[in-house]
Amino acid sequence: MRASNHSLAVGHADHVAYYAGRRAPAAWPHQVGAVPAAAGCFQHRAVTDLPGTPARCRILVGTAGVGKTQLAASEARTAWRAGQLDLLVWVSAVSRVEILTAYARALAEITGDDPADPEQGAREFLAWLRPGGGGEAVRWLIVLDGLVDPDDLHGLWPPDQPVGRTLVTTWRRDSAREGLGRQVVTVPSFSSAEAVGYLTAVLAASGRAEPPEPLEALAREFGHLPIALAQAAAYLGSTGLSCADYLRLLRDEGRQLADLVPDPGGLPDGQSLPLPSVWDLAVERADAMAPAGRARVLLELAAQLASDGIPAAVLAPAFRYPDDLGQERTGRPAEGAEPDGSAAETLALLHRWSLLDYDPEDQDRSVRVHPVVQRAVREGVPGRRAEELAGGATSLLLAASRKSADEANSMSFFLVPPHEQAQHLRSRALDFSPDVLRSNVEALIRHAPALLLGSGEPELRHGWSTGARLHELVLRVGDALADDGRPQAALDYFSALLPTTADRLGARHQSVTKLRGRIARLRAESGDLATAVTEYRRMIDDQLDLLSPEHGLLPSQRVRLVGEVTELRHRLARWLEEAGDLPGVARVYDDILADDRYVAAVDGRTGPPDFILRRTAAEWQGRAGDAAGAVVAYRRLVDEQFRTYGPGHPNTFDTRFRFGHWLGESGDARGAVTVLSDLLNEQLRVLRPDHPDLAATRQALTYWRERSRGRGWLRGR
Known part of the structure; x- marks a missing residue:
């Protein structure tokens, strides 16, 4: 639109630039655009003090709020006041229209000529800056502040001139992709x-x-x-x-x-x-560019976790599932879900927008998010959605850490031979540092304590009323520390967690028992067997007290409780054996047998008796010095196995062999010879001639024959 005095107004309805008619060219020095006022108590920062001669085009990159604009403004004011500039142009570079308008205005003020339109004015201004264009002797600085999209500067970069400098501030880390000689300066937070x-x-x-x-x-x-x-x-x-x-x-x-x-x-x-x-615009723009539009979701998930480092392996599966963020990540991904590569692509996109730092080479701490960005993102999420995100982040971290929190404390671990346990633990090690797991779990606890620590009134048992419990992920941290060869760190972690958990859930809650069991195991493994044994006995007594009628447990609950007591007794037996208390081990197995009979009676269990448990109890009875009692127990087992399996079954062979052994140890060497002779005849009928059990039986038979004649011999098995 032109006025009668040949002035020009251009732009959109919400932004109009006005250019006056012919005027006098600018006198030097000259400033175009307003440089922002200095922030109160502005501090010079060493980040812009680069060694050597700075590049003629520098780009200050960093997340919103790190002070890029103030640093650029300080540099512009300093150069202006020192008389180092003839022309200073400050451009708000939030859009291409703003850049074109600012360039056209600069041309109008410098030359006194009206541009026909902003595009033409911008081209003429850039031409003026180039050699032979009229400004070759003018020392200039152009500041492009707040560049949102590098494409907005396509064809509009100021020329690389010895007399000129360009300074750009932007969130976008990819702003230096065009041309050479541009120096990118990452602006961090304050020291x-x-x-x-x-x-x-x-x-x-x-x-x-x-x-x-x-x-x-x-x-x-x-x-x-x-x-x-x-x-x-x-x-x-x-x-x-x-x-x-x-x-x-x-x-x-x-x-x-x-x-x-x-x-x-x-x-x-x-x-x-x-x-x-402050970060709303960046999140909105990144989300519009992301695969499946899920940049916001990924940032929201990262906002639940540790600001100082999240393994990318935790966030990657988020793209393999639809929006069921609160569900456990154990099933198959939904049909048509995005591949894991989309997560890496989106993390790289968020990195380009300075919303997070992404380093795929750092396995432990691939993703870092500024804590204030995290908090702003979290607080921008509605309540119900916030719960889903916290649950989703918890599930993702649980899946990424892989191993079961209870595996190191389960009976399967005790079945691994001691010399193989170290390798067994190493085979279950995390893909990332236990310290990283810990920091991420602690972040989740800060943001959603009820999710990981349980909530509500203290309860006696998990799952019998409110269902409050200590999340498996919390236990996994200590297990990972122990697996990493840091038992003292694991012991300190569990010990610090115990009082809070007991106060929140009740002193005899299942989660508290799990913590106490881990503490006792770690003490035992460190050599403090006496303390560990005492603690296991206390836990067993505490659990048995819950069986009293006053607690009103249902039969199914009582069966479950007895099962937990049995597991504690197995662990107690292991450490009593380690301490050399063989009678104590035998007493524990008597109690385990009583537990088994109780469960069978209450639960209506049918089928053959637990021969392995009864044989183990009989064996410990003999090793504890009660050979006669072991003979009685083995005699019953032999009779039952004859009826159940027959005389030629491998289990029956083994029980008959131990029966013969304890007969001899009880003083009945002739009885041992009779049992072992019958066993050898049956084995010769069933087993191949080179079977090792034949050699063992022959050796034991020879030994007890010598003993029955009053002569000692080397014991066979």
Whole structure:
């Protein structure tokens, strides 16, 4: 649109640029566009002090709020005041239209000529900057602030000229993809010293003084992010809260960031967005570009986990499932679900937008997210959705850590020979460090304690009323530490967890018993057998007390409880054997036999008796010094196995062999000879001539024959 004085207005309805008619060319030095005012208590940062001569085009990259614009503005003001510039152009580069408009305006002010349209004006301005274009003797700096999309600068990059410099600020890490000679500078958050120095200065400016310790804690809480510290300091100044009181509010998961920073009208340093909204545009743009539009989902899941490192293996399966985030990841992926490669692609996309850091080469800590970004993302999710995300992140972490939390404490582990147990543990090791697992579990506990630690009134047993329990993932952390060869770290972890769990769920809750069992096992493995044995006996007594009528357990609940007591008794027997208390082991197996009879009676179990358990109990009875009792037990077993399996069954052979042995040990050497002779005849009929059992039986028979004649001989088996 042209006016009668030949002025020009261009743009959209929401953005109109006006160019006056013919005017006098600018005098030097000249500034186009407004450089943002310096932030209160602005601190120079060493990140821009690069060694050597800086490149003529530099790109400051970092997440929103790290201070890129303030660093660029400081550099522009410093160069201007030092007389190093003839032309300074400050461009808001949030869109291509804004860039074109700013370039056209610069041309109009410099030359006094009206551009026909912004595109033509921008081309003429860039031509003016090139050799022979009129500006070759002009020392210039062009700042492109807040570049959102590198494509917006296609064909609009200022030329590489000895007299000119270009400075770009952007979230986008891929902004340097065009051309050579562009230097990318990653702008981090404040260092700890810079953060404390900044807070001290801002508070002092408002007449406040705080000790350094709470200031350091506040800086850590906000991850040293400049924009967060600026808004926090403004909030402290307006409310009069002490730093310690503010920290307590900040750490309260029930409080929202929006309630702990100033309202939009009270934001410091000309900021336009309160802290929770700073990353909204970046998330929206990344989500629009992501495979299946799931960048937001992936970021929301990462926001539940540890800010200092998440294995990509945890997040990758999120793309193999639809939106059932709260479901356990144990089944097959849904038909048509995205492949794992989409997760890597989306993580790389979020990395390009500076919403997280993604390093696929770092197996343990592939993904890092700034804690304030995490909190802002979490708080932007509605309540029900937040629960689903926490449950989904928990399921993903559980699946990625793979091994069962109870495997190291199950009876299957005790069946592994001692010399093979170390290899058995190594074969179950995590794909990533136990410390990484621990930090991620601790993050989940902070955000959703009821999910992992149980909730509600203390209960006697898990699953019999409210169902509250300690999540398997919490136990897995200590197991992983132990598997990693760090038993003391595992012991410290479980010991620290025990009081909180007992207080939350009840002293005799199943989860508490699991913790106590792990602590006892670790103590035993460290050599403190006496303490471990005492603790196992206490746990057994505590569990048996629950069987008393006052607790009113159903028969099925009683059977389950007795089964748990039996498992504890197996473990007690193992450590009693290690301690050399053979009579104690024998007594424990008598109790286990009583447990088995109880379960059979209550549960209505049918079928053959548990021969293996009874034979083990008989064996320990003999090893504890009661050979006569072992003979009685073995005699019954032999009679029952004859009826059940027949005389030629391998199980019957083994029981008859041990029966003969204990007959001899009880003083009846002739009886032992009779039993072993009958056994050898049956084995000769059934077994091949070179079978090792034949040799063992012959050797034992020879031994007891010699003993029956009053002569000793080397014992066979």
